[in-house]
């Protein structure tokens with residue numbers, strides 16, 4: 762099974778590819794502003810959540826898509842990223858898949 766983990770939400774457009782951003786579209790449909798970047802309340806530690814029997818809700822071996830409504834390396838998320846890495850370290854039995862976004866303007870995180 763595939764799952765989604767959004768530790769933060771909202772993003773800053775950085776290229777032509779962002780023109781038709783699906784997250785911005787969905788936020789607009791909900792009367793929200795996709796450029797408002799915030800840490801998700803209930804979802805931040807989602808991979809560590811357990812059911813009533815004390816078992817992880819996200820099962821061992823599952824794949825989780827990370828940051829599907831933002832950019833994991835977004836500068837505005839710098840303060841939250843270490844904690845997100847520690848969540849992933851705690852769940853080494855889960856596969857975390859994160860899209861890499863290349864930001865070309867100065868001051869933004871870059872990944873290759």
Ligand code: SF4
Pocket residue numbers: 772773774775776778779782783784785829830831832862
């Ligand atoms: S979520 Fe992706 S497509 Fe949307 S603005 Fe951010 S980088 Fe661009």
